[in-house]
Amino acid sequence: MERVLFLSGNEAIAHGALRAGAGFVCGYPGTPSTEIVETAATLDGLHAEWCINEKVAMETAVGASLAGVRSVVTMKHVGLNVAADPFMTLSLTGVNAGLVVVTADDPGMHSSQNEQDNRTYAKFAKVPLLEPADGQECYDFLAEAFALSEEFDTPVLLRTTTRLSHGRGRVVPRVPVEVEPRDYERDMTKYVMVPQHARQRNRLVLQRLQALRDRAEVTPLNVLEAGTVDFGIIAGGVAYTYSREAFPKAWFLKLSMSHPLPYGKVARLYQSVSRVAVVEELDPFLEEQVRALGLPVVGKEALPADGEFDQELVFNALEPYLSRRPPRRRRPVMPPAPRLSAPPAPAPGLPVRPPVLCPGCTHRSVYAVLRRRRLAALGDIGCYTLGALPPLLALDSCLCMGASVGMMAGFNAALGRKAAAAVIGDSTFFHSGVTPLIDAHYNESQGLVLVLDNRTTAMTGHQGHPGTGGRPDGSEGPAVDIETLCAGVGVRCTTVDANDYDALDAAIAGEAETPGLGVVVARAPCILMTRARPGVAVVDEERCNLCGLCLDLGCPALAPGDGAVTVTDQCTGCGLCIEVCRRGALSLAETKAEA
Amino acid sequence: MNGTTTVSLVGVGGQGILLAAAVLAETAMAEGLDVKASEVKGMAQRGGSVLSTVRFGARVWSPLSRHAEVVIATERLEGQRALGLLAAGGALVCATTRIEPGSVLRREETYPDDLVAQAAGRGLRLVLVDADGLAREAGTVRASNVVLLGAASRVLPFSPESWARGLAAAIPAKIREVNERAFALGREAAPAQEV
DSSP, rough: OOOOOOEEEEHHHHHHHHHHTOOOOEOOOTTTTTHHHHHHTTTTOEEEEEEHHHHHHHHHHHHHHHHHHHHEEEEEEHHHHHHHHHHHHHHHOSSSOOOOEEEEEEEOOSSSSSSOOOOOHHHTOOOOOOOSSEEEEHHHHHHHHHHHHHHHHSSSEEEEEHHHHHHHEEOOOOOOOEEEEEEOOOHHHHHHHOHHHHHHHHHHHHHHHHHHHHHHHOOOTTTEOOOOOOOOEEHHHHHHHHHHOOTTTTTTEESEESSSOOOOHHHHHHHHOOEEEESSSOOHHHHHHHHHHHHHHHOOTTSSSSSSSOHHHHHHHHHHEEEEEEOOOOOOOOOOOOOOOOOOOTTTTTOOOOOOOEEEEEEEEHHHHHHHHHOOEEEOOOGGGGSSTTTTTOOOOOSTTHHHHHHHHHHHHHHEEEEEEEEHHHHHHHHTHHHHHHHHHHHTOEEEEEEEEEESBBTTTTTTTTTTTOTTTTTTTOOHHHHHHHHTTOOEEEEETTTHHHHHHHHHHHHHHSSSSEEEEEEEOHHHHHHOOOOEEEETTTOOOOOTTGGGGOOOTTOOSSSSEOTTOOOOOOOOHHHHHHOOOEEEOOOOOOO | OOOEEEEEEEEESSHHHHHHHHHHHHHHHTTTOOOEEEEGGGGGGGSSSEEEEEEEEESOOSSSSSOOOEESSSSHHHHGGGGGGEEEEEEEEEEEOOOHHHHHHHHHHOOOHHHHHHHHTTTTTEEEEEEHHHHHHHGGGGGGHHHHHHHHHTTTTHHHHHHHHHHHHOOOGGGHHHHHHHHHHHHHHHHBBBB
């Protein structure tokens, strides 16, 4: 066995990640979290990256997890606000390889602009929360967190506080965890969070929360420690260490997995003692839950709701309560498990009608190329997310606005090759696709970013954005040019007409085979704005053999007829089916424009 | 419920359900009634099933209902899908328009052809309107939603003056005339098209 180490909590987390079989650690610096990534960068076997911000870091780690590598993403408490968008929906998608989100809170605001208590994020996102109390637990809990993450298919929030992150102590190294590599398997109902998939995942999240609560009851992470006086303390994290030193004879419910709260263990503490205090820095997170069980407890009326604690503060605050008459014993009122809504029942026997890309949609050509080139495509949020649905089935993920690019960088970094492309619309690119592009350039990520530029924010009803200059009052502001922007970043960028299938195919195929990072802008205005109808497709029934290449485009204007494809009156004459047909069976006929 | 009338408008995203709902709501307000309307926008708009609900009465509380007195459908399959909203005696004003969803185009599912029997079996009034044809006659197929409103005006308790005010309030001036023609054609055709 290696010699005993003397590490800060942050260093212990990095060492613990390596020991737990992690391969990827990223984050954005923020006191008191910074040294985790810095330490990881010194350890053989860990790939460490600084990301441009916490949101991109979260998405990058998600990409690495998706690719099958255990990953850690680190940030300070306020950083999780920046990363909240991917974090909240990550709870729904779950993970592939384990994913641990480290939030470093700062009670006392030694180096922060606010004092928010990020335990609330675990409750908000319905994910398990681990709170180590010392350096050894920082080290050990990484393995616990990865195991929970993979068993329950969830990100795990691991919360430290300043004293833990920057405090130092003995850490005994453990035998490394053997981790089987996980292959990535495309699973749209799990990773593409369009409403019909997300509704199903949300039910699983609620069921998962119940299963995690059952686990919290039996896990050795939550221990009832016997004392010799009629006084019990519920605490986790560094507050446990203060309490233990202040009241060595008390009973303790030490909560290292503090969300979801194990009600049964709380009840058992109350069977052993008549006086109970909750010792927690910042919010009455545990106290409110204990009170909701109908149990008498000493909490924030004695201990401050702001600032840091220490053992003297805890002792002085709680000591007076030991001589008071104990409160009348009460039986806890256990909260019932919440019920789920009835699953939607479709009208029996009727065909479903999910939303689809419009006939003539200028995004369809991109999906035709992606399918032809068999590229994994990490998607984003907009009309083009519909490319994930049958029959196109051309997207691998949809997490949150702007997630595609960071996820692509993490996915490709974890696999060490240009394995996935990002697919992002023009408005979404400006929303939050630019920062991960800069990040990918800075981290020398492999990748192909496809910007589906239909010159509008189409899905919400054709609003303007910085790429078009359009404003809500109809006036035009200065427009940002994507090519110039990419040039400024230093990323090569090719623009093609999205209606020119061959040029698009050549550009995407070329970029997919070129090492490094590149952007392809597929540009053509939304069909609903132009209402372009240059003609209609007509079928040569002699040549058509119903091979299905055009039908695979998922165009509402094409249907398999008897012996040949038929074109419905929804055809806009965009010509994409003509391009993909290998038998020359389709051509464009002029038509008089309809009134 | 509680003296409130519910009209559900159903169809395929892009068929003008939201505009039709706006006209209906304005018409009810012109009658001096309280009105609540609700619909889902966004992703559902793109070629998927859409549902808009308009409720009116002396005082309307909830914006939603699982039951409707009248359903206006701009597409036949969507009209059939909405049959469950109606109780016996309710009315379905439905376009003959047939828009096949992808699963039907790909022959994975079949388009139903038993709407008339289904409606009769439930004891409903069914008004089947060639909305597209009448809209073309009015000047543009895109006015088929308003053709259906014209047909529905025969089963809804509003005066012609209120409908005129509703159309004027909800429809942009440059397309108002064609829509007024569409409304009139639908209203004229409805009695003969009740099945």
